[in-house]
Amino acid sequence: MGQIQRVGIIGGGQLAWMMADGAAQLGLDLVVQTPHATDPAVAIAPEPVLAPVADATATAVLADRCDVISFENEFINLAALAPLAAAGVSFRPSLPAIAPLLDKYSQRQCLEAAGLPNPRFVALFPDTPLPEAESHARALGFPLVMKTQRLGYDGQGTFILPTWEACQQTWDQIQRVPVLLEEFIPFEKELAIMVARAGSGQVVTYPTVETQQVDQVCRRVVAPAAVSAEIQAQVATLATTLVTALDYVGVLGMELFLAPGGRLLVNEVAPRTHNSGHYTLDACVTSQFEQQLRAVSDRPLGSSAMTCDRAVMVNLLGFETTDQDYAEVRSHLAALPHTHVHWYGKTARPGRKLGHVTICLPQAEDDGEAQVAAAIQAIETLWYPPL
Ligand code: ADP
Secondary structure (H helix, E strand, C coil): CCCCCCCEEEECCCCHHHCCHHHHHHHCEEEEECCCCHHHHHHHCCCCCCCCCHHHHHHHHHHHHEEEEEECCCCCHHHHHHHHHHCCCCCCCHHHHHHCCHHHHHHHHHHCCCCCCCHHHHHEEECCCCHHHHHHHHHCCEEEEEEECCCCCCCCCCEEECCHHHHHHHHHCCCCCCCCEEEECCEEEEEEEEEEEEECCEEEEEECCCEEEEEEEEEEEEEEECCCHHHHHHHHHHHHHHHCCCCEEEEEEEEEEEECCCCCEEEEECCCCCCHCCCCCEECCCCCHHHHHHHHHCCCCCCCCECCCCEEEEECCCCCCCCCCCHHCCCHCCCCCCEEEECCCCCCCCCCEEEEEEEEEECCCCCCHHHHHHCCCCCHHHHHHCC
8 A cells, every 4th residue: 555645434423523633734634434525524524425424335436435434433344344344444543452342341341351351340231131120230339430331422321320219210212222231430530541543553642631521521621631640651551451451553542440558440431532531632742633633543652741730621512502713702711721622513412512612721839729720720610601
């Protein structure tokens, strides 16, 4: 294969949209496969294959137009893509590398096989007898966490349940689809890391960050996390171990719990660029989006070093249904010092990720906690309506 020039991306949401600068930097052309001409990435990749992401016939068209295909989200149909891979289409990461990560149960098994620490877990299937489900649940203890095995995101499909009765009721409500039951981790912090691996085996890790969720949805990211150098290094080792074990090529996000006593447990893994890495656009030498393109197009990986002391990223989540573009609020946000506003151009709906803001913080005289809190508050008071 000659030098990779055209990269196909399955998915055309904001994650593909944010690849624009990286693609320009590297002189690459992007083609996206996405259902609607109004999807964010169509603005930066103007000749899309307009089709649902799981439509493998459309991916064959995409493959004809590209040197390599990568992924923006995990709502793909792996079985349908396999014949394309067998016919020589280059997917990066490869289908076998992402296969175990698409379902929360196989993901846990894969993490376990790679020697990474998981919360205790057990899978329930539609035919699992209730008494058996109950004894599994009771063995894990309450509260426990029930997660749909497939297609959960932004906390949808994740339920924290206080009793067996609540488990049974919730499982019935979701029609007893396959779920994972997990031990509830009383975490001190939630952490995340982005890692990139090249086809040569080179691995680059980004700083470990803290993610803060509200109603199980990521609201803020603080980079780097206020944790010891030892925890930073342990998280980087876990991420490196996983991408190496999978022979993974591309960027991957790993979310973890920091439990009492400095114990680390993996929450979940996303085989793609990730919300917890959005800060890299403005606060690192190489953004996660450029890094993904570097990895899949055989360009050398770039530096993951931060270009400021610390950064804070706040998601702008929708809180109402409206067509308005919040131009005035956005201009107030943009006027905050050291601030970058990214607006995805989507229709506002409650809970939808409409954009994000990153503040690159200058060096603080103390530990910087107050500065981080003030930056978060400045953004959130402008964006979120008072409770
Ligand atoms: P999604 O895939 O929808 O992002 P997650 O599995 O990441 O869902 O769960 C969303 C949030 O729910 C997590 O960020 C965390 O706050 C909480 N959570 C998930 N699993 C557990 C667990 N085992 N123990 C405690 N909290 C959990």
